[in-house]
Amino acid sequence: MKVLVTDPIADAGLERLREAGYDVETAYDVEGAALLEAVSDANALVVRSGTEVTREVFEAAPELVIVGRAGIGVDNIDIDAATDHGVIVANAPEGNVRAAAEHTVAMTFAAARSIPQAHARLKTGEWAKGAFLGTEVNNKTLGIVGLGRVGQEVAKRLGALGMDLVAFDPYISEERAAQIGADLAELDEVLDRADFLTIHTPLTPETENMIGEEELAQLEGGYVINCARGGIIDEPALAAAVEDGVVAGAALDVFAEEPLPEDSPLLAVDDILVTPHLGASTGAAQENVATSIADQITAAFREEPVMNALNAPSMDESAFPRVKPYIGLAETAGKLAVQLFEGRVGEVTVTYAGDIADEDLDLVTASALKGVFEPLEWQVNAVNAPRIADERGIEVSETKRRQSEDFQSLITVEVGDGEESVSVCGTLFAGDDPRIVRVDGYRVDAIPGGHVIVTRNTDEPGVIGLIGSVMGEFDINIAGMYNARETIGGEALTVYNVDQEIPEDAREKLQADSRIIDVKYIALNGVTTREDA
Structure with a gap:
């Protein structure tokens, strides 16, 4: 197996790969056509931030199994292209934790004592x-x-x-x-x-x-x-x-x-001290990230779990087609639930009902956790999400029941703090058409993607008209609307699929109306908001 290293890493990582029996080739100055030629027969590619791993690189490397980033950031790697080509992308997020912490302490003392x-x-x-x-x-x-x-x-x-x-x-x-x-x-x-x-x-x-x-x-x-x-x-x-x-x-x-x-x-x-992004710049940190990537390459070659994989689900190949449609649905349900919940997350419960309960669902549960933690962690994924929950002391439980009252299969993700909670339920229509069908007990039928607005309001005439008018005033097109209520005259909840983000001014105008209890904007499935642009 050939491992191509195109950015300098610590010798300890190179030696670990060689000791595992791999052919390690270093080419630190290649780019363009030279990079495409060098990677053409590689089974693994190791980079830092200097090498741009584009779709063209993946197309030129039919034998590539894994790209390892000796560090945290993967902005220089086209992860979508990697996934399209069946290539694992892994990084080393923990190797520089101690170095970053120590630099923080050093900067604290430097500021305090001038x-x-x-x-x-x-x-x-x-x-x-x-x-x-x-x-x-x-x-x-x-x-x-x-x-x-x-x-x-x-x-x-x-x-x-x-x-x-x-x-x-x-x-x-x-x-x-x-x-x-x-x-x-x-x-x-x-x-x-x-x-x-x-x-x-x-x-x-x-x-x-x-x-x-x-x-x-x-x-x-x-x-x-x-x-x-x-x-x-x-x-x-x-x-x-x-x-x-x-x-x-x-x-x-x-x-x-x-x-x-x-x-x-x-x-x-x-009195403002500055250093040029030195947090990870220690010999130990560089050695740690290099050996971490070497170990993950070895795991990938052995078809074992890759602990810091950013795009690689892991489960039995024959079961994966049955479970695959639920992975994204569970992640979306988790992302919705955590952003609708007002408290401090202490518990996450994932419940499976119906036919889906017969499957191996560890990956789906991990994907739900990924959705819950995505606003928090760099490169959180289905592999490391359970460990993040453990590190943060969040209790995670998974329950299954063979019977589902209304659907052939139903996934419910619930986040809470022991007293209050929010739950989101999803299912598949016609085999692979995902839908959100309940939000905190309210029956809806919402598409789980794109720009989503969730409103809570008193159930009385004119409220939906008000919301529509405000959307029109701010030139926001409503693609779909799904309304539910507790009782006549009680509290109602509506999920809107819209074509763009609702600006803060629109949210404030809605919430200024005494009938509007809450307005939440949520971007799903990689949507770019104006703040990201």
Whole structure:
């Protein structure tokens, strides 16, 4: 088996592949036609961020089994093309967790003690001992936005140094947070309490610019640390807040645009420290990601589960055609349920009824979890979703029953916190035509894809007309509408399939009407929203 490596990785990964008996070829400068020729007989391709793995590459590589990314990001790999060609794409998301956590701690101390500024002045011959009055972290409060793998590692390290921990993360249980020593709170409370704020969440439409002028004002006198993803903090607002003394200082390793432009306002403020995305730049981290990819290539060659596969379902080949249509349906149901649920997710229950209950459904349950966790994790997939649930202390249960009251087969995904919950049910019509048929007990018949708006309102004349009028006012075309109600004059729920996202102004106009209880916009099946564009 031939493994082609087109970007430099640590020698430990190369040696592991050779020890497994594979022919390892390195070609670090190939691109264009030379890359297509080099990959033509390869069984595995190992890249970092330098090699563009396009559809043309997959078309030129008929023997390719797996593409391994020695790191996290896979923007340079056409995953849809890989799937079309039956090629597994895998990354190494855990190899640099410790490195990123340690860089966060280093940046925290550097900001608190003005280490780079003092160093620079001493290098110019100035003994500026009286110019810098540092801040101790002991007995201070660390606010953590995102208590995933890196966030938990940072919490352990800084908690051990005497910091009180308070975290905002809607996807982790209170029990798991307590094990780490952190109080869970809403973002406003975290900002009010924190002396230091550290960011550990992916960049999504929901998190883009989530720390802006108002949030920085709540952090008055504190410090901001971001070694996660650029774009989460409003950079001009941060520069102004530090310059004006609203925030004491900041330390950033990631930026909305990289490399950081020379005219960035961040560079003009002495108390904002910047490093060029060094979070994963340690020898150990690079070795970890290299050996992780080597192990996953070995698993793929042996037809064993690939733990960090981003596009590869795993189950018995003969059963897969029967189960395949339910994979996307379960993921969509999970995505709908979690975005309709208002509380902190502590439980996920997936229930199968009817004929589908006779199948091996581990993959389908994992796909439901993928839908639940997709707003949270980088590259969450059906392979790693159960592990994410375990790491976050979320209880997952799967139940089956042979009888289904109304449908030949029915999948229900329910998310809850032990007291409140939301459930979404889906089925297949005519064998492979997916439908959402219940939302929290309301009977609907909705297409599970594209742009979806879910409204709750009092059941009285004129409400649907109001919603339609507002949609028309904002030039939003309604492709389908599915209405249900509890009782006459009670509460009603409507699912709208629309042709584009509903803007915030339209949502606010709807919710200003006393008859409208709630309006939720949800993008399904890879739809790009305006925030993504």
